[in-house]
Amino acid sequence: MLKKRISKGGFSIELKAILFLIVLVIGLIITRSYNYLQKSAIIISEQVTDISQENELSLVIEASELNENSSNISSEDTSEATSEVLSEVTSTPIFENLVSGQEYIYSKSLNKYYTLEEFNTLTLEQLTTITGIGEVTAKAILDYREKYGNFVMFSDLMNIKGIGEKKLAKWVVKIP
Numbered sequence: 001m002l003k004k005r006i007s008k009g010g011f012s013i014e015l016k017a018i019l020f021l022i023v024l025v026i027g028l029i030i031t032r033s034y035n036y037l038q039k040s041a042i043i044i045s046e047q048v049t050d051i052s053q054e055n056e057l058s059l060v061i062e063a064s065e066l067n068e069n070s071s072n073i074s075s076e077d078t079s080e081a082t083s084e085v086l087s088e089v090t091s092t093p094i095f096e097n098l099v100s101g102q103e104y105i106y107s108k109s110l111n112k113y114y115t116l117e118e119f120n121t122l123t124l125e126q127l128t129t130i131t132g133i134g135e136v137t138a139k140a141i142l143d144y145r146e147k148y149g150n151f152v153m154f155s156d157l158m159n160i161k162g163i164g165e166k167k168l169a170k171w172v173v174k175i176p
Contacts, residue, residue, distance in 0.1 A: 103154050103174045105130060113173070120150040132170050137162065 104113035107129045114122065114130075127138035140160050145151065148159075154172045157163050 100175050103172050105154065105171045106173050107131075116151060116154060119154070120145065130171060132167060 102115065104115060105119050106113050107126075108131050109129045110126075124135070124138050124142060127133050127141055128135055133141070137160075140162065141157070144160050151157065154168065157168055157171075158165065
């Protein structure tokens, strides 16, 4: 029966429908694969950015520790080497406006360091961009700020239920 319809000049409606469905399924598979690859590329680029920022920060910390622990080595050699490394690393765009010795809270998703003054002005949406601060914690921070005023130190965050030393240590970064 199928051979008769094909031989008489053209495809049957059933065959056209089957071909259409096959093309549709192939199109969906290609689209989903493309979307998956795009999302994977974004995730990988974010991870690479996070790793490079962590490496830069660890270099700054190591250079600072090297400078502090250099009593056995000639202070001139150590200071020179430390200064070179520190100036090279802190001249990268992420560290341009940061002040040595000051504490910051870092938002990975926005790639931004917040001073205490800036942190005191953050909205709910901005607070939730900080890794480890969800909507509940952000609301608690805003409620505390509304009730008691601005934070004087980042350690004041520990006055909020659910925020302890470990959680605060994950958020606060001190630039050496």
